[in-house]
Amino acid sequence: MSTEYLRLDQQICFALHAASRAFGGVYRAVLRDLGLTYPQYLVMLVLWEHGELSVGRIGEHLRLDSGTLSPLLKRLEAGGLVRRTRGTEDERSVTVRPTAAGLALRERAERVPPLVAGATGLDDADLARLRADLTRLTAALDAAATRPR
Template sequence: MDVLPLDRQVCFALYTATRAVTGRYRPLLDKLGLTYPQYLVLLALWERDERTVKDLGAALQLDSSTLSPLLKRLEATGLVARERRTDDERSVTVRLTEQGEALRTPASGIPARLVCDGGLDVGELEELRDTLVRLTAALQRQGEIDAGAVHG
């Protein structure tokens, strides 16, 4: 059996699914004045406010060179505030403003729209998420092993 046809590739299925999901989110987030990456930052802060940039980066799996411009744009729109920590000048804390917290209510209906529009029930979506989390963790572990073999 030929393993190279495009429609047999997990990577392509993930790529097209990601594009479809973010494309479905776009009009919903446009109403809130947010991009998808900005929405992810707010989700992390709605889950736990007043996080360091380092902690946010870990939660979102983003490096600081990607996260910093996102935070600057969110700060410019008045949704978050960034403050240098007094106990460690190298560390910056990010917190929601009242305006950022106020977006939580209108944003709370967005995940349900994906359930309605996605053609899968909640259990199937949870199973898919859990499978993707396991896949991501396994690939990251293997990447760390491979990187150790190269440098070790």
Template sequence: MTTAPSASPDLATVPDAELLRLDHQVCFSLHAASRAFGGYYRRALKDLGLTYSQYLVMLVLWERGPQAVKAIGERLHLDSGTLSPLLKRLESAGLVRRERSREDERSVVIELTDEGAGLRERALFVPRGVLAATGLSLEEVLGLQEVLGRLTGALGEAVDADR
């Protein structure tokens, strides 16, 4: 039984001069897209008084309710050195409160204040605006998210294998 030829070129057949072209690097395409998204989100979130990182924390809390700091960090792939100052700013803004866990005094739980919970309704325009700004259909965006999830998982496994 023979296998069907691959629709994509085998990297062994790509000339060396082409391999190192900037526009052929997936990492550069992701970098450029990330910068474009960052610019869009900076503008869109300004009226909410949130940075992009703060918005991500709020999304976790709106979706899951009160969360341990560790759980938020794991969900967002952020270390405590990055997450702690971000949470302090959200607390200073009156959007979240931090409390010691009753079950484990070593753990700090983050929960929304009434103001933080109320911000959810005002934030609904953000994902709709992003979808419209991309010019992609919902199906294309969902497909892109699926591919990016596979890419992230594969690269994470490759990094873990090298440790």
């Protein structure tokens, strides 16, 4: 095996990691006016799209566990953007829905995707191809992770 395979610049995982961190910097700047962090923005995207959801369903959409989501949701609730409600039959079950203020924030957030897309330097077709490639990559990696070794 060639040592070329062990070079950092040859690692697809590192290229994705570096791109993710670069996206984080762009989102941090763009989301500052909305008062949201990137993970909070993702939660709001899911709620704007689906309305009221259980914490578990939000986690499924975002690929996050409840231990990661709970502090995010608490901060969003403290900021008046979401309301969490415990189930009456099962107190472990928590649903989350956007408040009126959370829904109103959606209009201001509509400027975020075009700003981020513009920062990539890619046109709409390239972005669509990249998204499709990453979706296929994620599915392949998920399948590989569950295969017996």
